[in-house]
Structures are given as C-alpha cells and as structure tokens.
Amino acid sequence: MDTQEIQALAQAIIHQHGATFGAQLHHDANSVELTPQPVPPAMRQEPAYLAALQACSSLGFIAVDAETLAQAWQRQSERTQQFDITHWPDDPRDFGLSGGDPAQAFAHCPRELGLYGVLPTAEWVGRMARAGVPTVQLRFKSDDKAAVAAEVKAAVEAVKGTKARLFINDHWQAALDAGAYGIHVGQEDLDVIGARDLETIRTSGTRFGVSTHGYAEMVRAHAVQPSYIALGAVFPTTLKKMATAPQGLSRLAAYVRLMQHYPLVAIGGISEDLFPAVRATGVGSIAVVRALVNAPDPEGAARDLMARMNQA
Numbered sequence: 001m002d003t004q005e006i007q008a009l010a011q012a013i014i015h016q017h018g019a020t021f022g023a024q025l026h027h028d029a030n031s032v033e034l035t036p037q038p039v040p041p042a043m044r045q046e047p048a049y050l051a052a053l054q055a056c057s058s059l060g061f062i063a064v065d066a067e068t069l070a071q072a073w074q075r076q077s078e079r080t081q082q083f084d085i086t087h088w089p090d091d092p093r094d095f096g097l098s099g100g101d102p103a104q105a106f107a108h109c110p111r112e113l114g115l116y117g118v119l120p121t122a123e124w125v126g127r128m129a130r131a132g133v134p135t136v137q138l139r140f141k142s143d144d145k146a147a148v149a150a151e152v153k154a155a156v157e158a159v160k161g162t163k164a165r166l167f168i169n170d171h172w173q174a175a176l177d178a179g180a181y182g183i184h185v186g187q188e189d190l191d192v193i194g195a196r197d198l199e200t201i202r203t204s205g206t207r208f209g210v211s212t213h214g215y216a217e218m219v220r221a222h223a224v225q226p227s228y229i230a231l232g233a234v235f236p237t238t239l240k241k242m243a244t245a246p247q248g249l250s251r252l253a254a255y256v257r258l259m260q261h262y263p264l265v266a267i268g269g270i271s272e273d274l275f276p277a278v279r280a281t282g283v284g285s286i287a288v289v290r291a292l293v294n295a296p297d298p299e300g301a302a303r304d305l306m307a308r309m310n311q312a
C-alpha cells in the first residue's frame, strides 16, 4: 500500500472516531481539549499499524499511547483477519494484557472501592473513615522518615473500628511496617521500587494500586498485576502538576472497556456534579481530594458523594 492509501485509511479512522476522541468539551468548567500530536517514528510497516499511528496521533494521543494503540490495531487486524476502522481496539489480547500468572498477582481488593478519599493527614483519614468513606488514602508528602512513619502509624490507628480500607501513598515500607490495608504508587515510584521490594509487598498480602495516565502506562501497570488501577487525571486538577493532559470522559470510557478485568479508580478534578458521568463509564471507584478537603462541611460532602456513587 502506498503513502496516500495509508493516509486515506488514517483519515477514515479520524472520521469514524474524531467525534469521540477529538477535541472535546465535557463540562463548562472542565474543558478537556486534546491537541493533535506529532506522529512518532514507525516501528513496523503494516498498513493497519501505520494508519492507526497517524490517526491516533491526530486524535491527540501522545507518542507512547499512539504507538501502543497502533500495535493493538495491528494485532486486532491479524486476529480478526480484517482491518475494521470502526472498531477502536478494546480487547486485552490485542494489548498483550492477557495471560498473567494469577499466582504472581497482588492481593485482590473489591471491584467497587466506592468513594475514595485521598487525604493529607492521619487526622483527615480518621475523620473521613468515621464519616463512612469506604476507601481512604494517606497522601502525606514528606522526606522526614520519622514523621512519615508516625503519620502512617497514626492513620492505621485512625481507621480502627471503622470499615474503611486504608491505602498509603508512596511510603510503602512504612505502610508494611504499620500493617496498612494497601499501598498506592505512581509510575515514577514503580521505577524505583525494584523487583525484590515488589515481591516483598506482594507476598505480604498488602493491596497494591498503581496510577496510570494512558494506554502505555496501563500496559506497564498490568505487568505487575496490581490490585487496582487508577486512571487520570480525568479532568484538570489544581492539586497536582500533571505531566499529561487531562484524559476526559471518552478516553476514560475506552480505558474502562479495556481494563475491566481490574478494579478501576477514576481520579482528577472530579467534583460532585461530575460523579454521574464518571460513574457511567463503569469505574467502581472515584477518588477525590478537594471535593472533601475543601468542602465547607466535609462530612456532609462525604455523605453526598457516597449517595452519588450509589445512585449509579
């Protein structure tokens, strides 16, 4: 197939999926605009791969995600023996996501983690656990090891007598020492933890959640078979400087279709009014910071957000 024919195929994909994945405005205060990206160098030469690489870049997927999608589109074409431009890849087999050894997976956690409060101190953790928030996280940012150990221990104490599942962000060793329910790490944390320490966490039975921001990171997260996968940032957030653009609802829905064999958590800029649309994508959990911590009445906000979760 020549260059013009590949371009025509790419245009056909864009025409078919542009309304879903092109520039979008999901919500007045939460515009998610995805700008076309440069096409990365091609790793292979098949027409389906080349057309998908061009199309996914035009649809705003960053290089690693366009590459991951293009490879998946090629595998889908080989598996089904046709290049179906209408079918956005969503089969785990086409992303190399099947076939992990269950014996090597991290401990399970419920698919429906529900409202997930990401909280700055043990005091907040206790407060939201007592308000009935089913999943809470201590996100205590400090390099002071003693302060971290004390805060993690206090958070573990603070959820005692409640039903809350407590995840500890970043500080995995302190979480293990204190006997927390789970640990949450980002992609950069995965880079530094190392295979031996991952094995220590896995065999301890502590649940293990991993942040992702797109297709390539989901594939990478799957390699360690975590307990859950977090997807975000869905909308713009002021709380954390993100390396990637907000993903928006259409991408979130596509990620959920692909990753439905995991418990999934949506995070980033999710305010109460956005709960129904986020929940409708099929995620079992919505994680928030400001919607709880900045609320005039955090216990009341927790009640409202839990009701929103349960409405869907």
Ligand SMILES: Cc1ncc(COP(=O)(O)OP(=O)(O)O)c(N)n1
Pocket (backbone or CB within 6 Å): 116, 118, 137, 139, 169, 170, 184, 185, 186, 187, 189, 211, 230, 231, 232, 240, 265, 267, 287
């Ligand atoms: C539920 C959940 N999802 C994502 C994050 C972000 O984690 P990370 O990418 O490691 O960034 P920091 O929170 O460490 O700044 C999270 N904490 N919780």
Ligand SMILES: Cc1ncsc1CCOP(=O)(O)O
Pocket (backbone or CB within 6 Å): 118, 232, 233, 236, 237, 238, 239, 240, 267, 268, 269, 270, 287, 288, 289, 290, 291
């Ligand atoms: C920690 C984190 N990771 C991705 S977005 C985010 C912050 C979410 O905060 P908010 O719910 O206030 O936007």
Ligand SMILES: [Mg+2]
Pocket (backbone or CB within 6 Å): 169, 170, 184, 185, 186, 189
């Ligand atoms: Mg982190």
